[in-house]
Amino acid sequence: MRHVIIGAGPAGINAAKTIRGMRPDDEIVVISKDKYVHSRCMLHKYISGERNERTVDFADENFFETERIEWKSEVAVTGIDAAGKKIICDKGDMTYDKLLIATGADSVIPPIGAMRAAPNVFGLRNLDDAQKIRGLAANAKKVVIVGAGLVGMDAAYALLELGKTVSVVEMMTCVMAINMDAYAAGAYQKRFEDAGCSFYLGKKVCGTGTSGDLVTSIELESGESLECDMVIVAVGVRPSVGFLAGSGIEVERSVKVDAHLRTNDPDVYAAGDAAGLSGIWPNAVKQGVTAAKNMCGENVTYDDIYALKNTVNFFGLATLSIGINAPEDGDHVEIREDRRNYKRVIMRNKTVKGILLQGDIRYSGFWQHLVKNEINVSDIKKSVFDITYGDFYGVDARGQYEWRVSA
Amino acid sequence: MKRIIIDAEKCDGCKNCSIACMEAHRDQRGGGLYTVDLLDPAIESRNVIVLDRKGAYTPIFCRHCDEPECVLACMSGAMHRDKESGHIMYDEERCAACFMCVMNCPYGVLKPDRATGTRVIKCDFCANDNDEPNCVNSCPKRAIFIEEVV
Ligand SMILES: Cc1cc2nc3c(=O)[nH]c(=O)nc-3n(C[C@H](O)[C@H](O)[C@H](O)COP(=O)(O)OP(=O)(O)OC[C@H]3O[C@@H](n4cnc5c(N)ncnc54)[C@H](O)[C@@H]3O)c2cc1C
Numbered sequence: 001m002r003h004v005i006i007g008a009g010p011a012g013i014n015a016a017k018t019i020r021g022m023r024p025d026d027e028i029v030v031i032s033k034d035k036y037v038h039s040r041c042m043l044h045k046y047i048s049g050e051r052n053e054r055t056v057d058f059a060d061e062n063f064f065e066t067e068r069i070e071w072k073s074e075v076a077v078t079g080i081d082a083a084g085k086k087i088i089c090d091k092g093d094m095t096y097d098k099l100l101i102a103t104g105a106d107s108v109i110p111p112i113g114a115m116r117a118a119p120n121v122f123g124l125r126n127l128d129d130a131q132k133i134r135g136l137a138a139n140a141k142k143v144v145i146v147g148a149g150l151v152g153m154d155a156a157y158a159l160l161e162l163g164k165t166v167s168v169v170e171m172m173t174c175v176m177a178i179n180m181d182a183y184a185a186g187a188y189q190k191r192f193e194d195a196g197c198s199f200y201l202g203k204k205v206c207g208t209g210t211s212g213d214l215v216t217s218i219e220l221e222s223g224e225s226l227e228c229d230m231v232i233v234a235v236g237v238r239p240s241v242g243f244l245a246g247s248g249i250e251v252e253r254s255v256k257v258d259a260h261l262r263t264n265d266p267d268v269y270a271a272g273d274a275a276g277l278s279g280i281w282p283n284a285v286k287q288g289v290t291a292a293k294n295m296c297g298e299n300v301t302y303d304d305i306y307a308l309k310n311t312v313n314f315f316g317l318a319t320l321s322i323g324i325n326a327p328e329d330g331d332h333v334e335i336r337e338d339r340r341n342y343k344r345v346i347m348r349n350k351t352v353k354g355i356l357l358q359g360d361i362r363y364s365g366f367w368q369h370l371v372k373n374e375i376n377v378s379d380i381k382k383s384v385f386d387i388t389y390g391d392f393y394g395v396d397a398r399g400q401y402e403w404r405v406s407a
Numbered sequence: 408m409k410r411i412i413i414d415a416e417k418c419d420g421c422k423n424c425s426i427a428c429m430e431a432h433r434d435q436r437g438g439g440l441y442t443v444d445l446l447d448p449a450i451e452s453r454n455v456i457v458l459d460r461k462g463a464y465t466p467i468f469c470r471h472c473d474e475p476e477c478v479l480a481c482m483s484g485a486m487h488r489d490k491e492s493g494h495i496m497y498d499e500e501r502c503a504a505c506f507m508c509v510m511n512c513p514y515g516v517l518k519p520d521r522a523t524g525t526r527v528i529k530c531d532f533c534a535n536d537n538d539e540p541n542c543v544n545s546c547p548k549r550a551i552f553i554e555e556v557v
Contacts, residue, residue, distance in 0.1 A: 316524045361506060365509055366514060388467075388515060398556045399410045399556060
């Protein structure tokens with residue numbers, strides 16, 4: 001059996017590892033445009049110089065050799081012929097018995113002014129984006145970042161570390177608005193400002209000023225103009241599925257998959273950001289593992305679909321947020337705060353719909369289980385902030401913990 | 408794989424296990440529990456005992472899980488299963504301090520370190536010792552003990 005996996009991100013790598021674990025003798029091929037296996041979540045540390053090509057790798061050492069996986073790096077897939085079980089690549093075609101599409105997502109650069117064409121405007125998704133940014137940063141002084149979500153803030157952090165003059169433009173009225181409330185976001189904004197960053201919040205980009213090919217300023221609807229030597233656009237991503245046009249594999253915004261992560265073709269699966277079910281690392285890993293098991297003939301569904309969760313850590317301040325971030329009518333909101341900590345919980349009926357912890361996030365992993373399983377906490381007679389896993393404590397025969405939840 | 412089995416009924420909350428853990432993670436070994444500086448943030452305990460809703464002691468120790476959510480969530484490769492021992496180990500050098508493991512541990516065992524906020528405090532099964540984990544050795548009630556699990 002020949003398994004081919006397109007993509008060497010967390011979904012692809014973990015799928016390959018899982019298949020090898022189940023099928024010692026099958027042939028496994030991983031194809032990637034990337035030259036280096038890398039964790040996108042560490043790209044800002046590459047730009048800042050804290051890490052290099054080798055230390056942004058997340059796979060086990062000598063992964064491909066040890067697991068006997070053939071890795072075709074710097075190969076781009078340009079099309080699939082599902083009926084003929086063929087993969088069309090820029091460096092020759094290939095066949096497969098089982099195929100996994102784990103191509104992730106691409107940065108979206110909006111068609112504003114010269115943004116799409118200019119050689120000094122970048123997204124931040126791949127190591128080669130980070131390489132180009134680091135390269136150009138050597139001679140750049142002023143950098144504008146469009147978008148203050150997690151990726152934009154990663155970029156801002158990296159360029160501040162390099163001593164650049166950084167301005168961040170964001171349509172929402174606070175930074176990382178999807179991940180936290182304005183109060184928690186303010187704590188980060190202050191730390192970034194203390195490091196020299198300027199923010200233009202609640203503002204929209206409407207154009208660019210140019211000199212030759214280069215964007216030399218970002219124009220805001222407010223009339224402000226921000227001079228720049230380089231622009232990083234972090235306004236969102238789109239599943240990387242363009243190469244599937246005409247392949248016979250059904251695609252909407254992302255690859256269409258069922259609960260087994262199988263596409264309309266029974267031998268083709270998708271996992272990770274390309275499958276459109278999530279845009280975060282842990283879910284990409286689990287989807288890769290699930291798809292791989294099914295490719296090996298098991299019959300497992302992808303159940304841990306919860307994706308409303310994230311952690312942020314900048315300038316020594318950690319934040320964890322799980323669940324909804326904006327209370328609705330009728331929700332009950334509680335806040336606990338001291339000099340170093342800010343905690344907010346959103347309660348609905350008897351369950352926790354959202355938890356936000358900033359500062360001390362020790363021992364907090366159990367919240368995810370509480371929120372995603374909508375566990376009734378009304379029978380615990382203490383402040384919701386004092387709940388721990390101990391309140392649901394149980395140990396099974398093999399010494400694994402389990403959740404004891406009253407009906 | 409060896410696992411620390413917990414018999415919570417036997418626990419009387421003395422916290423010897425937590426002090427023993429601190430002792431095992433300080434640079435200078437030896438001297439016994441009574442020489443441990445309980446306020447030293449550099450040697451935080453990997454385990455903790457908390458009270459449940461009825462006031463009973465619940466010892467919270469890393470399970471080195473069969474399906475380790477911390478490993479599945481790790482985006483740097485720092486959290487991994489040791490091929491020989493089967494234990495889930497943490498490589499501080501590789502860690503990028505994103506704390507996704509802290510969020511994904513379903514039992515809330517993991518935490519960022521208090522001293523620097525740049526690494527994760529995680530049970531290493533006293534891997535550098537030849538003996539059983541220090542917490543197990545120090546429990547006067549045998550509420551925690553080692554068993555081979557398959
Ligand atoms: C800057 C940044 C920071 C992030 N921070 C976090 C974070 O802190 N926490 C978190 O949970 N998530 C974070 N994410 C999101 C996380 O990185 C993604 O969810 C995850 O990488 C998705 O994994 P994947 O395997 O689906 O795809 P990817 O990791 O995107 O990998 C896709 C792979 O497919 C290959 N590929 C794509 N198209 C082709 C083609 N046509 N031919 C050949 N190969 C192809 C690529 O080369 C690559 O190897 C961050 C993302 C970015 C960009």
